[in-house]
Amino acid sequence: MLINLLCIALIGFIIWWFWLYKPTKDSSVDASTLILVKDGVYTPARIKISANTPTEITFLRQDKSGCSATVLLPDLEISQDLALDKPTTISLPALEKGEYPFHCQMQMYKGVLIVE
Amino acid sequence: MNQTKNSLMQLNILGAGCASCVGKIEKAINSVEGVDSAEMNFADRTVLVNGKASAELIIKAVESAGYNASQIKAESAEDVMNEKEQADLQHYKSLLRHTIIALSVGIPLMIYGLFIGEMTVSTLLEQVVWGLVGVVTLAIMLISGRHFYIGAWKSFLNHNANMDTLIALGTGTAWVYSMLIVAFPQLFPEMARHVYFEATAMIIGLINLGLALEVKARGKTSEAIKRLIGLQAKTARVIRDGKDLDIDIAHVLLNDHVKVRPGEKIPVDGVVIEGNSTIDESMLTGEPMPVEKVIGDDVVTGTLNKSGSIIFKATRVGKDTALARIISMVKRAQNSKPPIGRLADVIAAYFVPAIMIIATVSAMVWFNFGPEPSSVFAIVSATTVLIIACPCALGLATPMSVMVGVGKAAESGVLIRNGEALQTASKITAMVLDKTGTITEGKPQVTDIILVNTDSEEQVLALSAGIESHSEHPLAQAIVESANDRGIEAINTEHFNAISGKGVEAEVDGQILLFGNLKLMQDKNIDIGFNEAKAQVLAENAKTPMYLALAGQLLAIIAVSDPIKPDSIEAIARLKRSGIKVIMLTGDNKATAAAVAKKVGIDDFFAEVMPEDKANKVAELQQQNEVVGMTGDGINDAPALALADVGFAIGTGTDVAIESADITLMRGSLHGLADAIAISKATLRNIKQNLFGAFIYNVAGIPLAAGVLFPVFGILLNPVIAGAAMAFSSLTVVSNANRLRLFKAKEH
Numbered sequence: 001m002l003i004n005l006l007c008i009a010l011i012g013f014i015i016w017w018f019w020l021y022k023p024t025k026d027s028s029v030d031a032s033t034l035i036l037v038k039d040g041v042y043t044p045a046r047i048k049i050s051a052n053t054p055t056e057i058t059f060l061r062q063d064k065s066g067c068s069a070t071v072l073l074p075d076l077e078i079s080q081d082l083a084l085d086k087p088t089t090i091s092l093p094a095l096e097k098g099e100y101p102f103h104c105q106m107q108m109y110k111g112v113l114i115v116e
Numbered sequence: 117m118n119q120t121k122n123s124l125m126q127l128n129i130l131g132a133g134c135a136s137c138v139g140k141i142e143k144a145i146n147s148v149e150g151v152d153s154a155e156m157n158f159a160d161r162t163v164l165v166n167g168k169a170s171a172e173l174i175i176k177a178v179e180s181a182g183y184n185a186s187q188i189k190a191e192s193a194e195d196v197m198n199e200k201e202q203a204d205l206q207h208y209k210s211l212l213r214h215t216i217i218a219l220s221v222g223i224p225l226m227i228y229g230l231f232i233g234e235m236t237v238s239t240l241l242e243q244v245v246w247g248l249v250g251v252v253t254l255a256i257m258l259i260s261g262r263h264f265y266i267g268a269w270k271s272f273l274n275h276n277a278n279m280d281t282l283i284a285l286g287t288g289t290a291w292v293y294s295m296l297i298v299a300f301p302q303l304f305p306e307m308a309r310h311v312y313f314e315a316t317a318m319i320i321g322l323i324n325l326g327l328a329l330e331v332k333a334r335g336k337t338s339e340a341i342k343r344l345i346g347l348q349a350k351t352a353r354v355i356r357d358g359k360d361l362d363i364d365i366a367h368v369l370l371n372d373h374v375k376v377r378p379g380e381k382i383p384v385d386g387v388v389i390e391g392n393s394t395i396d397e398s399m400l401t402g403e404p405m406p407v408e409k410v411i412g413d414d415v416v417t418g419t420l421n422k423s424g425s426i427i428f429k430a431t432r433v434g435k436d437t438a439l440a441r442i443i444s445m446v447k448r449a450q451n452s453k454p455p456i457g458r459l460a461d462v463i464a465a466y467f468v469p470a471i472m473i474i475a476t477v478s479a480m481v482w483f484n485f486g487p488e489p490s491s492v493f494a495i496v497s498a499t500t501v502l503i504i505a506c507p508c509a510l511g512l513a514t515p516m517s518v519m520v521g522v523g524k525a526a527e528s529g530v531l532i533r534n535g536e537a538l539q540t541a542s543k544i545t546a547m548v549l550d551k552t553g554t555i556t557e558g559k560p561q562v563t564d565i566i567l568v569n570t571d572s573e574e575q576v577l578a579l580s581a582g583i584e585s586h587s588e589h590p591l592a593q594a595i596v597e598s599a600n601d602r603g604i605e606a607i608n609t610e611h612f613n614a615i616s617g618k619g620v621e622a623e624v625d626g627q628i629l630l631f632g633n634l635k636l637m638q639d640k641n642i643d644i645g646f647n648e649a650k651a652q653v654l655a656e657n658a659k660t661p662m663y664l665a666l667a668g669q670l671l672a673i674i675a676v677s678d679p680i681k682p683d684s685i686e687a688i689a690r691l692k693r694s695g696i697k698v699i700m701l702t703g704d705n706k707a708t709a710a711a712v713a714k715k716v717g718i719d720d721f722f723a724e725v726m727p728e729d730k731a732n733k734v735a736e737l738q739q740q741n742e743v744v745g746m747t748g749d750g751i752n753d754a755p756a757l758a759l760a761d762v763g764f765a766i767g768t769g770t771d772v773a774i775e776s777a778d779i780t781l782m783r784g785s786l787h788g789l790a791d792a793i794a795i796s797k798a799t800l801r802n803i804k805q806n807l808f809g810a811f812i813y814n815v816a817g818i819p820l821a822a823g824v825l826f827p828v829f830g831i832l833l834n835p836v837i838a839g840a841a842m843a844f845s846s847l848t849v850v851s852n853a854n855r856l857r858l859f860k861a862k863e864h
Binding site: 003010021039040041045067070079081105106108 | 204206334452465469480484511515
């Protein structure tokens with residue numbers, strides 16, 4: 001019985017943690033921060049930028065895995081190869097307010113641009 | 117760089133704090149033997165050195181003056197590519213190392229379990245021995261599987277889950293369960309005291325192996341872009357102040373005069389100002405025949421100078437050259453996704469947490485309803501489900517094929533803008549072709565002169581060139597050029613008058629000169645007798661006949677025709693064979709249009725279409741539910757190209773508006789069009805195979821791992837087999853995409 005309850009609690013936790021959870025406090029940072037690409041995550045993964053102004057974002061890839069080598073911004077039709085251990089800057093056009101996700105080819109790495 | 121020749125290099129200077137340092141540094145560099153001049157830019161702390169001296173000597177001189185210097189090397193696309201290859205190679209080696217370490221523990225354990233002894237824990241000795249094995253396995257996990265666990269943990273903190281999560285959970289569960297058995301065997305029924313350390317080690321080894329092979333295979337998918345990047349020459353020989361200088365191409369400036377000898381590559385785009393040669397442009401256009409270049413002709417970066425020495429003026433350098441733009445466009449397109457990949461993306465986004473839930477449910481079902489030892493079955497099934505599921509294969513299915521397909525197309529001189537264009541091109545049902553410049557050469561020529569009341573062709577050409585030199589009609593140019601080519605001087609005409617839709621009239625020595633179509637002759641009461649039949653024969657042969665009359669008498673019929681490109685007929689037949697309806701649009705008259713259409717094997721055509729109506733014709737076809745491709749030269753067809761589902765801009769040579777179309781055909785031949793469609797179809801087929809494979813793998817593998825076959829057949833998958841299957845599923849996808857590299861659009 002205990003095992004079953006634990007399993008149900010685990011399923012509930014998975015659903016909440018991965019699907020339902022919404023960050024309450026805004027952990028985003030502005031675009032001047034270097035985005036580190038390492039160990040399966042973009043750090044920071046939520047980047048705040050201003051609306052209607054062209055911006056630049058810079059990635060520093062320190063992970064050799066194939067997936068991390070390319071970052072895609074599907075909504076903006078941008079894909080950029082990231083050199084290893086070297087900052088790579090991507091110029092963004094002026095964007096309307098909204099959220100623009102970015103990720104690697106297999107979506108192992110995920111992040112979002114928050115345009116305000 | 118050739119040390120015996122003068123060269124230009126740029127150095128970064130560190131430690132130059134005041135403007136007075138400039139003189140000191142320049143002096144130090146100038147004192148080096150072989151330096152012709154040194155000019156320092158204080159604002160950006162760089163110095164430009166001209167001469168034969170080596171960088172090392174110059175840097176030493178700067179250092180001895182009390183500053184530091186480093187050579188600025190422009191980072192070419194090739195350098196970036198090489199760096200990437202190096203990084204990939206290192207990554208491959210480290211993955212192989214991880215594989216060997218993990219398998220060197222996993223394989224002996226597995227052999228022991230299968231053939232030698234039981235992997236169960238009952239006695240204290242077994243507890244100690246398996247405890248030690250557990251510690252060794254933990255070491256393997258930390259050495260060879262470290263990246264999975266760190267990746268999984270960091271993703272978890274970000275409310276994200278990926279392949280790492282599944283591997284970490286699967287191997288982690290097996291290890292923790294085994295360690296619990298080792299530590300507290302009495303808590304478990306005797307039958308359930310089985311340890312799974314071999315599974316953990318084997319899975320880590322196999323997945324590392326799969327990743328290593330994937331790195332190798334991925335490298336091959338970018339071969340096309342590597343080849344394009346390799347076309348770029350590293351240095352250029354420019355003439356400055358009357359001297360030849362070998363310089364890095366990054367330092368070539370606009371309007372520099374660049375010298376290229378036979379066998380050398382064209383280093384930047386330009387226009388020939390001296391000499392003539394033939395240039396092999398096949399690497400960019402796919403056109404096998406070398407192209408003749410004389411003064412005034414354009415030359416393109418990366419093409420190969422074959423026969424003569426030329427000097428050209430640089431018109432586009434650096435990122436603006438056609439080659440650089442092609443490379444960046446191909447790269448962008450290679451990473452864009454066609455709509456077919458979107459479903460896989462949506463699934464991939466929810467995949468991993470869903471697998472975790474399935475694994476938990478599977479464990480619960482086994483625990484509650486499974487045979488004894490139910491806890492073992494529960495753990496094995498949960499581990500196997502976690503390990504066999506492969507989100508990577510789903511994620512890779514589309515991008516890998518697009519990467520190879522777009523690259524393959526670029527090799528045949530076909531530039532595809534993005535994944536969407538690639539997908540739509542594969543579905544085209546109707547292809548609209550503009551006649552002039554697409555099916556035909558776009559260069560009308562005089563083909564026939566039928567003399568009537570004269571016996572002098574010279575007189576006929578002199579008169580017609582005289583009157584047509586006032587006209588702006590495209591056909592007029594053909595007449596004037598024909599006279600020029602034969603060295604015939606045009607006769608002066610006066611009182612020129614263009615009669616819309618009919619032709620032109622003028623006066624020569626007080627006599628009326630008429631030049632135009634049948635209607636003009638009828639209006640002016642010129643007796644043409646049975647010559648109309650001759651003109652009809654010309655029109656039926658795709659030529660445009662025009663009548664020349666002087667002083668009320670017919671002198672000649674001149675036929676002008678725009679020659680059909682030699683391979684248009686074959687290419688159109690290829691399109692039709694692939695089930696595409698081919699339609700021709702032209703502003704020309706019906707008879708000529710009909711004749712051209714017949715000659716090239718097109719059944720449907722629209723003649724006398726004004727340029728602005730071309731888009732309407734495309735829209736009409738779309739209303740009939742056709743997926744319409746439109747092919748034109750990209751200049752006056754722009755609205756139609758934009759409206760079509762896929763717009764193909766056909767370029768002669770490389771002077772094309774790359775940005776204006778969904779797909780750009782670098783060469784003039786319509787075979788490029790047929791190739792583009794063949795490649796897009798092959799790529800889409802490849803994507804579908806990959807997606808099908810990835811879906812089926814997961815859809816079949818996951819229930820199998822959960823044990824659906826057990827109640828009937830008593831089969832439950834071993835987690836090690838699941839690990840091997842998972843490791844090779846994404847490799848299969850990448851390898852299948854690589855098969856596309858071997859695809860050949862029909863030989864021609």
